[in-house]
Amino acid sequence: MSKQLIQALDVLEEEKGISKEVLIDAIEAALISAYRRHFGQAQNVKVVFDPKKGECHIYAMKEIIPDDETVFDSQLEIHQSDIFEYAKNATERRKFMHYEVGDEFPVEITPDNFGRIAAQTAKQVILQRVREAEREIIYNEFSEYEKEILQGTVERQDSRYVYVNLGKIEAVLSQKEQMPNEVYKPHEKIKVYVSNVESTTRGPQVFVSRSHPNLVKRLFENEVPEIFDGSVEIMSIAREAxxxxxxxxxSKNENIDPVGTMVGPRGQRVQTVVNELHGENMDIIEYSDDKATYICNALNPAKVLEVVEDEINHKCIVIVPTDQLSLAIGKGGQNARLAARLTGQKIDIKSEDEWEAMKDDFFAAQEAAKEEKEAIEELGETATSIDDLLQNMEITSLEEE
Incomplete structure (x- = not known):
């Protein structure tokens, strides 16, 4: 050990952010391991490292026993009077006088040839501890960014992942989390949503996404101050990346138009998000606690004439003008599919003509189902009453006996 080691510890603490105390603990553990490996399996070994001089001393910690007792193991025990043999001067002798029976007394056992082998072993363990400490620091740092967005640089890609440099770590963007309309070029800067951070045997692993609905949410939060201060709230997002x-x-504030606030002056706010997502269309609608109103808004831009609840099949039938049926459903059913995800409701879209042809049978079926349900409930109540009556009769008969 030398002053060069102390300088190295200072550099590691400053540049890597690893506490010097953590590294000193690693050095002490490494030296104990090296000693036991090469000079015996003593269980009472202690290492004392001087962080100022860079010097290290190995001690056998021996229990002090009374002089009139027998020392059964000289590696573990020492007579009280014998400790003064290790005093190098009067000062140490006075210091040793404070030791009492039962205390542990340090006897230095640093071998003369401890040198190179111990240093190599110490170096390996230190490097391992440094790597572990770095991994923990990185994991803790990026755990704080979980569910947030970060800007990174595309490094490279293979058949499974696009690798995004986030500064201290390289995150992975799987095919599932990529946007189908994007081509990721090396050195390109992109914003990603940190979906998960895991601590693995190979170090921290950061998983990011470009297709997650919350990426849209976070992008709008960055553009719309009213979301940050709580004036406007995003209730739900449905996305086909x-x-x-x-x-x-x-918005809980009646004076604030939530849709207009999200769009921004001349559409600047929503356009910024659209540009970041390379032209992804954004339909911003107003949330409503009323289910029918919410579904009507969700199917925008189609006009909805009526929303009827189908209690038998647990879905909502949405009636639209016949000439707007294709608009309500959307290309490949996209508009209806997104509206269903957004509202959390099963939606069956019917044209006005289709509804006219089926509504009588529909309401008749609903009424029949309602009557059947009421009859079953009434029968259940009757059965319960009969059961109670029989139980009471049984109790009465037993009491009479």
Whole structure:
């Protein structure tokens, strides 16, 4: 050990952010391991490291026993009077006088040839502890960014992942989390949503996404101050990444238009998000606690005439003008699909003509189902009453006996 080691510890603490105390503990553990490996398996070994001089001393910690007792193991025990043999001067002798029976007394056992082998072993363990400490620091740092967005640089890609440099770590963007309309080029800067941070045997692993609905949410939070201060709230997002998203918003302040606030002056706010997502369309609608109103808003831009609840099949039938049926359903069913995800409701869209042809049978079936349900409930109540009556009769008969 030398002053060069102390300088190295200072550099590691400053540049890597690893506490010097952590590294000193690693050095002491390494030297104990090296001693036991090469000079015996003493269980009472202690290492004392001087962080000022860079010097290290190994001690056998021996229990002090009375002089009139027998020392059974000289590696573990020492007579009280014998400790003064290790005093190098009067000062140490006075210091040793404070030791009492039962205390542990340090006897230095640093071997003369401890040198190179111990240093190599110590170096390996130190490097391992440094790597572990770095991994822990990185993991703790990026755990704080979980569920947030970060800007990174595309490094490279293979058949499974796009690798994004986030500064201290390289995150992975899987094919599932990529946007189908994007091509990721090396050195390109992109914003990603940190979906998960894991601590693995190979170090921290950061998983990011470009397709997660919350990426849209975080991008709007960065652009709309009213979301940050709570004036506007994003209630739900349904997204088909790279193509279209629907966002439901509301405001508890009657003087604030939540949709207009999200869009921004001349559409600047929403356009910034659209540009970041390479042209993904954004439908911003107003949330409502009323189910029918919410579904009507969600199917925008189609006009909805009526929303009827189908209690038999647990879904909502949405009636639209016949000439707007295709608009309500959307290309490949996208508009209806996103509206269903946004509202959390099963939606069956019917044209006005289809509804006219089926509504009588529909309401008749609903009424029949309602009557059947009421009959079953009434029968259940009757059965319960009969059961109670029989139980009471049994109790009465037993009491009479």
């Amino acid at each position: 790279g193509d279209r998203s629907k966002i439901a918003v509301r």
